[in-house]
Amino acid sequence: MNTKTAVRLTRQLRHPLPLQRTTIISRRQVVPSSTSSYHSYDHPTPPPYSDTAKSILSASLNHIPEHGFTRKSLSLGAKDAGYLSISTNLFPQGAFDLILYYLATSRLKLQDSVHGRDGHEQQWASGKIDVKERVKTLVFDRLRFNKESGVIKRWPEALAVMAQPTYVPQSFAELSRLADDIYFLAGDTSVDTTWYTKRASLAAIYAAAEVYQTQDQSAQNADTRVFVDSRFKELESAQTGVSSVAEWVGYTTHSFINVLRSKGAQI
Template sequence: MTDMSDAFLDAALQHVPFDGWSEATFVAAAADVDAPLAQARALFPRGAVDLAMAFHRRADRALALALSETDLATMRFRERVAHAVKLRLELVAGEKEAVRRGATLFALPIHAADGAKLMWETADVIWTALGDSSDDLNWYTKRATLAGVYSATVLYWLGDQSEGHIATWAFLDRRIGDVMKIEEIKAKVRNSAMLKPFATGFERFAASVRAPRAKGQDDLPGRWTPPT
């Protein structure tokens, strides 16, 4: 984000608890930073929706930075995942009402796809920070599963009144435990003489699915490279 975008978002956060991620918030934020609405819409074409998405993504960037500075090697795998999700929520603990308003916004059918995309992006940030090297179907299933765990934990966290959100962390631990049970079942299927042929067939299919490229294709028609 540019400095202007950050300033605009910071201004908007002062109004979100009262007006939500709405046009009223968008207009008020533009006035606060003394920016013409045309300039504000150049930064956030869809107005408050893009502002809400920028708020989420700014926290994701902060999470990626924090995880890069954390020694995760001393933690067990499930502890790493729990730590990452907990850290992500702690980064926005001071803006809990903005998160609540965002959850309301992205629950609307017209914005549900945007909300799902943001959950996926957060899961991807976490898996990338944890060193995930999968490049087949597992790349997708890992992110889809974690996105589900994260979104459920966010909703629980929003209603949690326990001291230090201890109830949320217990809820998170249970959700991660459920995911680990699924992995245990998959391992049992692979080791079962009766079910192994089915598992082998599925694993062949999974291996044929590839994760998206980290960078865009450079062989698309119409591409132009400036001379050096």
């Protein structure tokens, strides 16, 4: 069962094309910005949001801490953006459309974490920090966005929505994009047999960390950092072969699913 779960996750990851890179969803396709897009391995470019949809979704993010990932937040966002509440019909998946928008914009913020003002790029230029540590830093950055945006207390609701069978494929696809983008931004250029397992392992670690973060009451999510460090150490111990890594990914993912089930998710 664990290995099958790992295979399910890795199937969401596209194999890299060594001589070709295509543009992933850019910041300009999600929110207006003068920042140029960056590239990652063989990610298809999804259709951009319309200006109306972007305005409503962006405004709706402000209401998530109070109203959660709900149509209520979308309605309030539409009002804030100057549109009628009926404009929320632009989002046939309702709350899940808002969740996807939050995930995409948060993922794209990692670009600024590296290349933006006071980003990691200058520190990493020395070459003294290896890819593994860079990856871990970006995982912490992405988790920090959950806390800074105020959505963390609402995240169990989002996890339950994403775990619904209808939305699982899109949820896993977005998680795989996050793992791929993190490795790309961390400077990983390897194209070998570990391409799948590295990303599947990272996706499993991040998914488990988000669940842990929803219960973390420590200052600055210090306990979550310890949790993530422990998972990376476990992964290093498992990296003796593809099969052992797959088993580790399967176990971690299965544990993550069990936590979701304990919260009422029907999966």
